Amino acid sequence: MLTTLARQLHVAFPILLVLGGLVLGFVPGVPSVALPPNLVLLLFLPPLLFVESLSLSFRDLLHSIRTIVSLAGGLVVATIGAVAVIIHTLVPGFSWATAFVLGAIVGPTDEVAATAIAERLEVPARLIAVIEDESLLNDAFSLVAYSVAVTAVVSGRFSPPVAGVDVIVAAVGGIAVGLAVGWVVAQVRRRLNDPPVELTFSLLTGYAAYLPANALHWSGVLAVVACGIYLARRGAPHLSAQVRLQSQVMWELVTFLLNGILFILVGLQLHRILNAISTSLPVSQLLLYALVVVLTVVVLRVLWVFATESAWLRPARRGSRLSVNETAVVAWTGMRGAVSLAAALAIPLAAGGGGHFPDRELIIFLTYAVILSTLAVQGLTLPVFIQWLGLAADPREQREEVAARLAALQAGLERLNSASRDGVPEEMIGALRARLENTARQVGIFATGEPTRVQRAEQARYRQIVREVIDAERQAVVSLRDEGIISDDVMRRVARELDLEQVRLESVGVES
Secondary structure: OOOHHHHHHOHHHHHHHHHHHHHHHHHOOOOOOOOHHHHHHHHHHHHHHHHHHOOOOHHHHHHHHHHHHHHHHHHHHHHHHHHHHHHHOOOOOOOHHHHHHHHHHHOOOHHHHHHHHHHHOOOOOHHHHHHHHHHHHHHHHHHHHHHHHHHHHOOOOOOOOHHHHHHHHHHHHHHHHHHHHHHHHHHHHHHOOOOHHHHHHHHHHHHHHOOOOOHOOOOOOHHHHHHHHHHHHHOHHHHHHHHHHHHHHHHHHHHHHHHHHHHHHHHHHHHHHHHHHHOOOHHHHHHHHHHHHHHHHHHHHHHHHHHHHHOOOOOOOOOOOOOHHHHHHHHOOOOOOHHHHHHHHHHOOOOOOOOEEEOOHHHHHHHHHHHHHHHHHHHHHHHHHHHHOOOOHHHHHHHHHHHHHHHHHHHHHHHHOOOOOOOOOOHHHHHHHHHHHHHHEEEEOOOOOOOOOHHHHHHHHHHHHHHHHHHHHHHHHHHHHHHOOHHHHHHHHHHHHHHHHHHHHHHHOOOO
């Protein structure tokens, strides 16, 4: 319901999910539901990080490597340190180790809301890639730091030099495990030819990388990321078309459900958490702490992004750095989300000696305050901000798509020209040749530059005719089913073919 409402209001769905979870937690009679902390990271993080890593673009990463490394490395370290110093100074009795736990939790950004807004407004694809790649890499780095900080609190021993060595060892070990698991998974999937089994294998791959790395006390998070990146580069070409189509739908659903469940879980616990900490801290004090942490996270990001981009203007290669407007958008896309929620909920209940984990409820409250504030303020203002800056999609992206389509069509026609030598009668391949040539003409309209108004109108009429023709075909098949002439199974098989044909034909005209 909340997601449907978000689409009607043209806002990113995480914004209404976080607000809905908050309201739901205060509804009388709704129970407080809590998962065991040690299960939260295990259940939620592997699939969320794995699907993010599958979409990472190496070309875009290398093209904007300075910006991404600055955001995913330098800014995360600065955020963890700044939040830790401020909260340790501001809150009496808040230990350094516990302060670093909070800093690591609110360090990573969440790209779901930002990319949903950016894609809807058709901002440059390179900017979306920066946001996505930054989010994936700072998730990995922040969660390694989080693991070390939590271990320090639980053990009662915290030494920055030792913690630094632990981070390096955990990172290297996790990456090694992830690459090894990725290679094994690629070899196995190459020999499979069963879509349900392959999809199940894909769903469990994140766990297959996370569990052994975690058992060896290395970074399960980096293992998942390394495994996903390896498979995106080496494993995808060996999948069947059916599996690729079904996998996209499966991961979209899994990501949506996991994000929604996390927000609702926190909402259901927030009432209890507020009751627990309000007995020792007045509401005004809680709001002050929350405001200071939120301002630290938001202001630091804005200052860091503009400062680092300005410092790199002179040595940067032409076209490799962000424009001033793009820099402003990146600075304002610091929303926090599902990963921070999962990390907060995964804080152990007990520390060393069997005592309660210090300030656990306060950390969860401050995390939720950061997520709520950044999503509500930055998420709701980002569309207006982007439109005010006048950012538009990069025409190079459209030209690349046209070039890719034409190259694919040319390769198909060349193979078709040799089909008669393979013993295939010309009359059997005539229809296929006509379809490819027609598609080439449609795509070719966009190859020479901006299409004219007449060409745009022709494309719109073409897509409308495609929909009407296939709708008529589908209705005829449904009528046969209703009359009892064909079975439901036959109807579904034919209808699926029509659906695939509609998707293919409607994508012929490149949107501009």
